[in-house]
Amino acid sequence: MEEVEIVVAHSERATLRVGGVFLKVDADQARLDTEAEAMALAPVPTPEILWRKPSVLALAALPGAALGRLGAPSTAPPAAWAAAGAAIRTLHDAPLPPWTGRRRQGPAELAAELDRECGALVARGILPAGLVARNRRLAEGALRAWTPVFAHGDLQVDHVFTDGAGVTGVLDWSEAGPGPALFDLATFTVGHQERLGDVLSGYGAGVDPAAVRAWWSLRALLGVRWLVDHGFDPFAPGCEVDALTRP
Incomplete structure (x- = not known):
């Protein structure tokens, strides 16, 4: 008898697996609509939609298999990481989707959000002030104007599946829309920073590794408090706080 596996769950949404079927349950129907539309438009492999119902x-x-997991070393070969980089580039080179996307802030809005999050991290005692200040300075490198691309928006490493050296599919498109390319690259590599060179070898020219590092700090500072408040552990090995504490 097959069992129900809870892949991820919090107050906003949950993903369940029953055998070979994933059920995504979301309180925000717009996110599910975005996911379906993005998968239809994305020029990379995506899961087959079996059916849609309200909120599911x-x-x-x-x-x-997933290319990697946060907090665990990846056994995938460099060629698989390069193939993932090439798939990300294919997505970023595609025409923009016809919606605004959730990550529509410009540098000024991101800077204001970053200041609020840094203040909250220190005021609540989640992170020490020195660590927050150092990474706030590093994150300055991400607060520059960018040209929007077709961005995945939540490109965690376990959302990209490979078989050997080829990408078989990319999951979880509910945050997709026009956005900064470097946010996708930073999200994808933040827990496996040693693989950045492999990813960029597939992605191609035009990316400064130092800029990706700035987005590692920005992404982690913006995410730690949300993770704590929703029952996740950003202090686990390979996760957000690790990214902040690395030299």
Whole structure:
């Protein structure tokens, strides 16, 4: 008898797996609509939509395995990471989707959000002031104007599946829309920073590794408090706080 596996769950949404079917349950129907539209437009492999109902999207499982997991070393070969980089570039080179996207802030709005989050992290005692201040300075490198691309918006490493050296699919498109390319690259590599060179070898020219590092700090500072408040552990090995404490 097959069991129900809780892949991820919090107050906003949950993903369940039953055999070869994933059920995404979301309190925000707009996120599910965005996910379906993005998968239809994205020029990279995506899961098959089996059916849609209000607040629920059923997806077929992808072949292969996730490229990695936060907090665990990846055994995937460099060629698989390069293939993922090439797939990300294909997505970023595609025409922009016809919606505004959730990550529509410009540098000024991001800077204001970053200041609020840094203040909250220190005021609540989540992180020491020195660590926050150092990474706030590093994050300055991300607060520059960018040209929007077709961005995934939540490109965690376990959302990309590979089989050997090829990408078999990319999951979880509910945050997709026009956005900064470097946010996707930083999200993808933040827990496996030693793989950045492999990813960029597939992604191609035009990316400064130092700029990706700035986005590692920005992304982590913006995410730690949300993770704590929703029952996740950003202090786990390889996760957000690790990214902040690395030299």
